[in-house]
Amino acid sequence: MKTITQVLALARPSLLSLKPYSSARDEFDQSASGIGNLVFLDANENPYASPHNRYPDPHQRELKNVLSSIKGRPAEEIFIGNGSDEAIDLILRAFCAPGYHSVVIPSPTYGMYSVSAAINEVLVKPVFLSEKFDLDPATVLDTVDDRTRIVFLCTPNNPTGNNLSRDALMRVVKGFNGLVVVDEAYIDFTSFPSLLSELEDYPNLIVLQTLSKAWGLAGLRLGMAFAHRDIISLLDKIKPPYNISSYAQQTAIEVLKKSSEKEKRVSEILAERARVAQALSGMKSVQKVYPSEANFILVRVSDAPRAYNYLVRAGIVVRDRSQVRLCEQCLRITIGTAIENDLLLKALAAYE
Numbered sequence: 255m256k257t258i259t260q261v262l263a264l265a266r267p268s269l270l271s272l273k274p275y276s277s278a279r280d281e282f283d284q285s286a287s288g289i290g291n292l293v294f295l296d297a298n299e300n301p302y303a304s305p306h307n308r309y310p311d312p313h314q315r316e317l318k319n320v321l322s323s324i325k326g327r328p329a330e331e332i333f334i335g336n337g338s339d340e341a342i343d344l345i346l347r348a349f350c351a352p353g354y355h356s357v358v359i360p361s362p363t364y365g366m367y368s369v370s371a372a373i374n375e376v377l378v379k380p381v382f383l384s385e386k387f388d389l390d391p392a393t394v395l396d397t398v399d400d401r402t403r404i405v406f407l408c409t410p411n412n413p414t415g416n417n418l419s420r421d422a423l424m425r426v427v428k429g430f431n432g433l434v435v436v437d438e439a440y441i442d443f444t445s446f447p448s449l450l451s452e453l454e455d456y457p458n459l460i461v462l463q464t465l466s467k468a469w470g471l472a473g474l475r476l477g478m479a480f481a482h483r484d485i486i487s488l489l490d491k492i493k494p495p496y497n498i499s500s501y502a503q504q505t506a507i508e509v510l511k512k513s514s515e516k517e518k519r520v521s522e523i524l525a526e527r528a529r530v531a532q533a534l535s536g537m538k539s540v541q542k543v544y545p546s547e548a549n550f551i552l553v554r555v556s557d558a559p560r561a562y563n564y565l566v567r568a569g570i571v572v573r574d575r576s577q578v579r580l581c582e583q584c585l586r587i588t589i590g591t592a593i594e595n596d597l598l599l600k601a602l603a604a605y606e
């Protein structure tokens with residue numbers, strides 16, 4: 255068993271001892287004053303043009319409380335980033351020294367982990383998923399070395415759509431002494447249980463989720479990291495103070511309160527996913543429809559670039575993943591509305 259002290263010892267020492275930027279709103283604690291209507295002359299804001307003239311809450315307290323009740327984790331175990339992308343970048347910066355440490359990333363998976371690693375000059379050690387896109391934990395554990403700080407895993411995986419097995423995931427979490435980041439961006443589209451419930455026992459586990467997919471808020475840019483509170487404190491310490499705008503915080507709080515609408519949209523997408531998969535598998539032009547636990551389907555066709563260009567001319571944009579190893583001749587198709595999916599199916603039915 256690893257302890258949080260052992261895990262935190264892997265963070266960059268200069269960041270552990272860093273004194274963070276203290277904003278005007280940090281230095282004044284509103285609850286310390288008994289007065290309701292305060293005059294704020296501390297942050298060089300413009301007194302006009304309410305409501306967005308004020309700096310947002312740098313600690314996103316209200317939003318964290320709402321997320322806490324939805325996710326069943328204490329607010330202190332939640333980091334909110336400007337998209338999951340910001341969380342990925344900050345985790346890399348918190349634990350990896352440029353030009354020295356490495357990370358392990360399976361392939362094929364979401365491209366941001368390796369791009370973010372490259373930006374931070376962190377070496378990427380690749381491992382490959384099997385033909386069926388399964389993860390072999392022994393290969394991951396053989397690939398990590400003394401300088402490996404993070405393993406990135408994504409389940410359901412993008413662009414393949416399958417879940418990595420819980421057993422494989424937990425073997426990596428248990429067997430690796432560094433951090434294991436499990437990206438659950440598509441968790442609402444699968445019946446696979448979240449790893450959030452494992453956070454209690456594994457201080458080296460970080461779970462990523464996002465409001466960009468099931469919650470329909472990709473434009474707001476809100477991603478979450480869940481982990482031991484000491485890891486969250488470290489990420490909060492090194493983030494830009496006002497990384498989440500007041501508009502994003504307020505809008506997210508309103509949308510999160512309407513979770514039944516999210517549920518309804520998710521079940522529509524799931525029904526459409528089944529319908530689209532069924533229709534695609536009956537088509538001459540489609541060689542394989544991979545099973546999906548996400549809001550997209552990976553399909554293999556005979557000539558993916560040709561099919562892609564054909565669809566673009568028909569006004570439909572999908573993702574050509576044929577350059578990705580193990581995804582040769584594959585298109586990744588997002589599940590849209592029933593009308594959009596019909597347009598896709600109609601166009602593909604007319605494609606030879």
Ligand SMILES: *Cc1c(COP(=O)(O)O)cnc(C)c1O
Binds near residue numbers: 439467475
């Ligand atoms: C879409 C997606 C995200 C979401 O990223 P945001 O920056 O939160 O929009 C994260 N991880 C994976 C694997 C994704 O496919």
